[in-house]
Amino acid sequence: MTETATQISVALVDDQPLFLAGIRMLIESQSDMQFSGQAADGEQAVALAAERRPDVMLMDLRMPVMDGVAATRQIISDADACNSDRPRIIALTTFNRDHAVLDAVQAGASGYLLKSAEPEFLLAAIRTVHSGYSVIAPGSVHSLFEHAASRGPSVGPDLSVLDVLSVRERDVFLLAAKGLSNRDIAEALFVSDATVKTHLRSVLDKLALRTRLQLIAFAYERRLLGD
Numbered sequence: 001m002t003e004t005a006t007q008i009s010v011a012l013v014d015d016q017p018l019f020l021a022g023i024r025m026l027i028e029s030q031s032d033m034q035f036s037g038q039a040a041d042g043e044q045a046v047a048l049a050a051e052r053r054p055d056v057m058l059m060d061l062r063m064p065v066m067d068g069v070a071a072t073r074q075i076i077s078d079a080d081a082c083n084s085d086r087p088r089i090i091a092l093t094t095f096n097r098d099h100a101v102l103d104a105v106q107a108g109a110s111g112y113l114l115k116s117a118e119p120e121f122l123l124a125a126i127r128t129v130h131s132g133y134s135v136i137a138p139g140s141v142h143s144l145f146e147h148a149a150s151r152g153p154s155v156g157p158d159l160s161v162l163d164v165l166s167v168r169e170r171d172v173f174l175l176a177a178k179g180l181s182n183r184d185i186a187e188a189l190f191v192s193d194a195t196v197k198t199h200l201r202s203v204l205d206k207l208a209l210r211t212r213l214q215l216i217a218f219a220y221e222r223r224l225l226g227d
Helices: 017-028 042-052 068-081 100-107 119-130 141-151 167-177 182-189 193-206 212-221
Strands: 008-013 033-039 056-060 088-093 111-114
Touching (some): 008 017, 017 119, 033 042, 042 056, 042 068, 056 068, 056 119, 068 088, 068 100, 088 119, 100 111, 100 212, 111 119, 167 182, 167 193, 182 193, 193 212
Parallel strands (some): 056 088, 088 111
16 A cells, blocks of 8 residues: 555554454555554553654543543643644544543544444544544434433523623524534525634634534533523
8 A cells, every 4th residue: 555645644542452453454444544553541542642643543432541531631632732733533432322422522532433333434534533523423412412411400501601702603603503514504694604614713712612512512511502
């Protein structure tokens, strides 16, 4: 296989050798990807990220020594401290309603997938996060966040957290939190896609959020979308 400058370097973090071997073979079979190393626990993952600086990391959430959430948080923090590019981290979980997924999103993960995901979906997810977008297990993100919110204390919506946003930014926030794409938001608000992107970036900056997934979690945790 001939390496090119456009190849996506992918690192794997999981404590199951057979799973690691299978995903590694899958990555190495792709002409636009290259295997960038593997780790069996969170501490090894942090060291691997610092040494190899992969573009994308597939991160198991349940591991010995240091779990995937703590590793994700440390990797993002280390990258910021070094002023280097953050790797795009995809959290891997066995369960569709694993509360650790929310913690991983809040720690900076670019999305999450079930370990049972089809190989082609996994490969597409790697390419998607490398392009700067989030990925989620099909049809599960709002169900997951609703489930998490229902387990918390029963309180009313905290709309004051949106006071830092302009009226139009608040509109964009609420539509993005409901899962609408940039194109759908643009059509709903009668503006261009570029305008939506500008407003969305401002919303993330003002609310100190890194990703669209964090925005959705933020909305559900504060019950900003109603019952």
